[in-house]
Amino acid sequence: xxxxxxxxxxxxxxxxxxxxxxxxxxxxxxxxxxxxxxxxxxxxxxxxxxxxxxxxxxxxxxxxxxxxxxxxxxxxxxxxxxxxxxxxxxxxxxxxxxxxxxxxxxxxxxxxxxxxxxxxxxxxxxxxxxxxxxxxxxxxxxxxxxxxxxxxxxxxxxxxxxxxxxxxxxxxxxxxxxxxxxxxxxxxxxxxxxxxxxxxxxxxxxxxxxxxxxxxxxxxxxxxxxxxxxxxxxxxxxxxxxxxxxxxxxxxxxxxxxxxxxxxxxxxxxxxxxxxxxxxxxxxxxxxxxxxxxxxxxxxxxxxxxxxxxxxxxxxxxxxxxxxxxxxxxxxxxxxxxxxxxxxxxxxxxxxxxxxxxxxxxxxxxxxxxxxxxxxxxxxxxxxxxxxxxxxxxxxxxxxxxxxxxxxxxxxxxxxxxxxxxxxxxxxxxxxxxxxxxxxxxxxxxxxxxxxxxxxxxxxxxxxxxxxxxxxxxxxxxxxxxxxxxxxxxxxxxxxxxxxxxxxxxxxxxxxxxxxxxxxxxxxxxxxxxxxxxxxxxxxxxxxxxxxxxxxxxxxxxxxxxxxxxxxxxxxxxxxxxxxxxxxxxxxxxxxxxxxxxxxxxxxxxxxxxxxxxxxxxxxxxxxxxxxxxxxxxxxxxxxxxxxxxxxxxxxxxxxxxxxxxxxxxxxxxxxxxxxxxxxxxxxxxxxxxxxxxxxxxxxxxxxxxxxxxxxxxxxx
Amino acid sequence: xxxxxxxxxxxxxxxxxxxxxxxxxxxxxxxxxxxxxxxxxxxxxxxxxxxxxxxxxxxxxxxxxxxxxxxxxxxxxxxxxxxxxxxxxxxxxxxxxxxxxxxxxxxxxxxxxxxxxxxxxxxxxxxxxxxxxxxxxxxxxxxxxxxxxxxxx
Numbered sequence: 001x002x003x004x005x006x007x008x009x010x011x012x013x014x015x016x017x018x019x020x021x022x023x024x025x026x027x028x029x030x031x032x033x034x035x036x037x038x039x040x041x042x043x044x045x046x047x048x049x050x051x052x053x054x055x056x057x058x059x060x061x062x063x064x065x066x067x068x069x070x071x072x073x074x075x076x077x078x079x080x081x082x083x084x085x086x087x088x089x090x091x092x093x094x095x096x097x098x099x100x101x102x103x104x105x106x107x108x109x110x111x112x113x114x115x116x117x118x119x120x121x122x123x124x125x126x127x128x129x130x131x132x133x134x135x136x137x138x139x140x141x142x143x144x145x146x147x148x149x150x151x152x153x154x155x156x157x158x159x160x161x162x163x164x165x166x167x168x169x170x171x172x173x174x175x176x177x178x179x180x181x182x183x184x185x186x187x188x189x190x191x192x193x194x195x196x197x198x199x200x201x202x203x204x205x206x207x208x209x210x211x212x213x214x215x216x217x218x219x220x221x222x223x224x225x226x227x228x229x230x231x232x233x234x235x236x237x238x239x240x241x242x243x244x245x246x247x248x249x250x251x252x253x254x255x256x257x258x259x260x261x262x263x264x265x266x267x268x269x270x271x272x273x274x275x276x277x278x279x280x281x282x283x284x285x286x287x288x289x290x291x292x293x294x295x296x297x298x299x300x301x302x303x304x305x306x307x308x309x310x311x312x313x314x315x316x317x318x319x320x321x322x323x324x325x326x327x328x329x330x331x332x333x334x335x336x337x338x339x340x341x342x343x344x345x346x347x348x349x350x351x352x353x354x355x356x357x358x359x360x361x362x363x364x365x366x367x368x369x370x371x372x373x374x375x376x377x378x379x380x381x382x383x384x385x386x387x388x389x390x391x392x393x394x395x396x397x398x399x400x401x402x403x404x405x406x407x408x409x410x411x412x413x414x415x416x417x418x419x420x421x422x423x424x425x426x427x428x429x430x431x432x433x434x435x436x437x438x439x440x441x442x443x444x445x446x447x448x449x450x451x452x453x454x455x456x457x458x459x460x461x462x463x464x465x466x467x468x469x470x471x472x473x474x475x476x477x478x479x480x481x482x483x484x485x486x487x488x489x490x491x492x493x494x495x496x497x498x499x500x501x502x503x504x505x506x507x508x509x510x511x512x513x514x515x516x517x518x519x520x521x522x523x524x525x526x527x528x529x530x531x532x533x534x535x536x537x538x539x540x541x542x543x544x545x546x547x548x549x550x551x552x553x554x555x556x557x558x559x560x561x562x563x564x565x566x567x568x569x570x571x572x573x574x575x576x577x578x579x580x581x582x583x584x585x586x587x588x589x590x591x592x593x594x595x596x597x598x599x600x601x602x603x604x605x606x607x608x609x610x611x612x613x614x615x616x617x618x619x620x621x622x623x624x625x626x627x628x629x630x631x632x633x634x635x636x637x638x639x640x641x642x643x644x645x646x647x648x649x650x651x652x653x654x655x656x657x658x659x660x661x662x663x664x665x666x667x668x669x670x671x672x673x674x675x676x677x678x679x680x681x682x683x684x685x686x687x688x689x690x691x692x693x694x695x696x697x698x699x700x701x702x703x704x705x706x707x708x709x710x711x712x713x714x715x716x717x
Numbered sequence: 718x719x720x721x722x723x724x725x726x727x728x729x730x731x732x733x734x735x736x737x738x739x740x741x742x743x744x745x746x747x748x749x750x751x752x753x754x755x756x757x758x759x760x761x762x763x764x765x766x767x768x769x770x771x772x773x774x775x776x777x778x779x780x781x782x783x784x785x786x787x788x789x790x791x792x793x794x795x796x797x798x799x800x801x802x803x804x805x806x807x808x809x810x811x812x813x814x815x816x817x818x819x820x821x822x823x824x825x826x827x828x829x830x831x832x833x834x835x836x837x838x839x840x841x842x843x844x845x846x847x848x849x850x851x852x853x854x855x856x857x858x859x860x861x862x863x864x865x866x867x868x869x870x
Contacts (some may be wrong), residue, residue, distance in 0.1 A: 166808060170789065170801040171793035172749020172793070173747070174813060175749075178748075179742070232735040232739040302854075312753075314752075408787075551756050620850060620853055621811055621849045625849070647758040655842040658839075660853070
């Protein structure tokens with residue numbers, strides 16, 4: 001089968017170019033987000049072409065060149081771009097060898113390649129890819145029938161190698177979107193009200209305009225920006241404008257302490273989930289099977305949480321003769337391009353988007369909105385490049401959050417201690433409201449709602465697809481004889497929400513893997529043994545076994561108590577990506593109620609390993625980020641606005657709190673490579689909760705696990 | 718206003734109240750120190766001032782007159798310094814946005830305390846935020862830097 005990325009981009013030259021200087025350039029429609037995709041793609045191309053990885057340059061998404069691969073999301077990039085590139089590289093190798101065979105006057109089967117040098121054993125002379133083909137075009141399609149190298153001959157994949165770009169990062173030479181500087185560039189800041197929908201009723205910009213360096217105040221309805229010659233001047237002018245602006249707030253939102261009650265009361269669209277897909281059909285009745293000797297139920301919650309990128313979003317835009325170029329750290333240049341064009345009423349051909357790396361985004365953060373902010377200001381000030389830098393407060397207040405969720409679980413046990421039936425109902429707001437092109441009247445871009453000729457925000461729609469947002473990983477991998485999985489979609493969130501790493505998988509895996517621990521204890525079983533009791537999937541069993549062995553898991557059927565505990569959890573992301581098991585050991589301080597992670601073990605199976613170092617980095621990074629979400633993170637808000645506006649009001653995990661981590665990789669040579677960037681978040685949260693139970697006998701069902709929550713649980717809930 | 722940055726005297730024509738970070742990034746073209754919060758809460762803007770790690774996002778450039786400022790670019794001026802080499806060797810980055818500030822903090826720590834304990838390293842980096850969760854290998858990189866400098870002596 002030809003993978004979708006190749007169907008969309010069949011020309012070999014779109015993917016790969018051989019250069020006369022001894023390098024190979026590969027083009028991808030995906031973008032580097034810190035997940036290491038450039039390193040992984042370089043290694044795949046190097047392996048298939050037989051060149052050293054250091055010869056491969058990777059060019060990420062640009063709407064003017066290279067393949068269109070839509071978004072960099074969903075842990076799909078290796079499977080999509082990596083698979084396409086592997087076939088493209090195999091095609092290129094075949095074409096190069098055919099050309100060399102003709103040139104050298106030998107049969108193609110007689111040729112050998114080593115680091116791009118082509119020779120025919122036993123014969124004098126030879127050539128190289130670069131001498132033979134440097135700068136030339138292949139002018140052929142990727143047929144997908146060129147022989148790809150068997151895994152047994154791999155010399156690069158699965159082995160350690162250098163991460164692309166490290167020297168540039170540590171020496172400050174790496175250019176992030178925040179660092180872009182062009183001659184004549186203006187620095188702009190956007191002045192926003194208490195919420196995205198607040199209306200600007202008064203603004204006196206006279207003083208701001210008189211400040212040194214200020215070039216323009218751009219006002220369009222409730223959208224206000226100031227452009228100045230330097231960043232500091234733009235900051236000073238924005239501060240002045242902020243003081244003079246008077247806003248009519250949007251209608252009152254929800255008080256935070258009523259969030260979950262209101263989510264329960266809100267009208268939901270409800271769907272049964274069958275084999276991971278939400279179905280537009282009536283909910284099936286609850287049926288209690290025969291032989292149930294004990295039933296359990298519990299509810300778990302997750303609050304709104306932030307991407308909280310370490311660098312506030314930024315973008316540069318430049319309009320020249322009616323053509324607009326935007327440099328952006330978006331996850332999807334080819335989707336954002338028509339969305340920006342529609343919002344500016346420009347033909348899409350007049351808009352070019354170039355991806356520039358940004359700080360890790362972990363999903364849909366402020367990147368797209370700031371790109372449109374920059375486009376709007378540049379559109380108002382044609383001829384000069386405009387750089388818009390959001391502030392920390394802008395990013396915290398206006399990024400779309402990961403939605404709050406409520407997960408209700410029920411299970412029955414039979415006399416043999418096996419689960420008879422399993423019910424999982426997941427409730428939440430949208431996990432995906434990206435700035436796709438919605439037409440002339442609707443836009444996903446915040447500034448488009450604020451302009452004089454305002455466009456409406458899009459109405460969220462439930463994603464019914466396989467493991468879509470709210471029901472992602474709601475359907476457990478365990479072989480339970482009967483299951484009832486329900487998705488409850490809520491339309492109107494008091495806070496704007498969209499995709500945050502893992503989407504619903506974080507809350508669903510946290511809930512189901514915590515609940516499974518409760519059920520195991522009720523059955524008088526060891527939690528690891530109880531999982532294996534219900535698992536047929538061999539690769540799942542292998543990662544669980546590997547994590548338990550490395551951790552030194554000793555079976556036990558009662559909580560250890562005494563303030564020190566261990567916990568275990570497992571998931572396969574979307575039931576189709578990497579398998580990951582996590583075990584943690586922690587202490588709970590009796591006096592302060594603080595949870596302290598001491599060590600963690602991860603075992604993971606991501607199929608054929610492409611880049612072991614990058615894989616470990618993603619798995620461990622996922623664990624640490626999830627530990628931060630799980631122990632600390634909750635977006636605070638009142639009826640008027642978000643009140644988590646900096647790192648003090650939205651604390652995240654610090655160096656002193658990070659556990660020692662060991663990671664075991666299970667390589668599967670020749671199996672498809674699988675995304676792993678979202679594999680450990682869910683299991684980590686549940687493993688922590690299960691370890692707290694082991695340490696204290698307290699079951700924490702509401703994220704995050706702050707000392708207040710621990711004390712509340714100790715006081716009886 | 719005169720500043721000494723990366724061993725050179727630099728003349729900059731700005732309002733002296735401008736935070737040092739923006740002078741470095743806009744006037745001097747040194748974008749290694751990052752804008753992360755502007756609130757001295759995240760550590761992304763750290764630079765060395767007379768060998769000590771300081772945050773540059775909120776302090777006026779004028780108050781650095783007569784001091785020796787070193788940025789990550791300056792550390793790499795004669796090839797990567799030992800801390801930077803250790804970060805490369807451990808591949809201690811994901812997005813890498815926080816890394817320049819952390820390299821600066823690590824260099825200041827190791828100059829003051831060549832053999833820090835794990836707890837001392839964590840304490841020195843505790844005011845630096847990393848959102849990708851690269852902490853384990855950052856800690857390894859700092860330990861490697863200490864070890865390799867000790868061996869080189």
